[in-house]
Amino acid sequence: MNNLEMGHIRLPHDLKRDSFPGACPFHGDCFEGLASGPAIEKRFNSRGETIHDDDPFWDIEADYIALALSNLILTLSPKRIILGGGIMQRTFLFPLIRRKVLKTLNGYVESESLLKKMDEYIVPPGLGSRSGSLGAIALAQSFT
Numbered sequence: 001m002n003n004l005e006m007g008h009i010r011l012p013h014d015l016k017r018d019s020f021p022g023a024c025p026f027h028g029d030c031f032e033g034l035a036s037g038p039a040i041e042k043r044f045n046s047r048g049e050t051i052h053d054d055d056p057f058w059d060i061e062a063d064y065i066a067l068a069l070s071n072l073i074l075t076l077s078p079k080r081i082i083l084g085g086g087i088m089q090r091t092f093l094f095p096l097i098r099r100k101v102l103k104t105l106n107g108y109v110e111s112e113s114l115l116k117k118m119d120e121y122i123v124p125p126g127l128g129s130r131s132g133s134l135g136a137i138a139l140a141q142s143f144t
Contacts, residue, residue: 008032011067018060035064037086048087062093066100069122073101073109080113084125091124098122 013022013029023042024033033039040048040061051057069081087093098118105114113121127134 009068009071011064031064031068035061035068035087040087049089053090053092058090058093058096061087062096062100065093065097066104069097069101070104073105073114080120081122082125083122088124094122094124 008024008027009031010027011029011031011034013034018034020034020039020043022029022033023036023039024030027033037048040051044051044057065083072078072081083094083097098121101122102114102118
């Protein structure tokens with residue numbers, strides 16, 4: 001499975017905890033509307049990299065990502081999840097997301113990958129921020 005677009009996954013949205021209505025023009029508070037880079041920019045009127053690592057918002061962001069990943073895990077049972085993009089340059093999010101995925105799944109999935117190798121299951125791209133451009137080149141070369 002390559003580059004699954006998860007933007008329009010619907011998520012539980014607790015408006016008491018997070019009053020932001022969402023940025024998606026179609027659904028408002030879907031995954032894209034709540035957790036994407038453009039949604040964060042709309043929420044704070046500034047880019048995500050300007051938000052301090054200790055801001056309480058990151059706990060909400062990690063919850064949204066963990067909920068979306070839990071849906072993906074339960075629906076498709078992927079062998080590995082690679083999270084890239086601008087928001088995931090904030091590497092402190094990976095351990096938080098991994099913990100929240102395990103909490104959300106609550107033992108429902110008894111997979112060694114999840115239970116004992118979570119650091120190898122939800123990972124950043126191996127080529128870092130260059131993954132997109134190098135992947136595009138590799139894909140183009142495969143057609144020649």
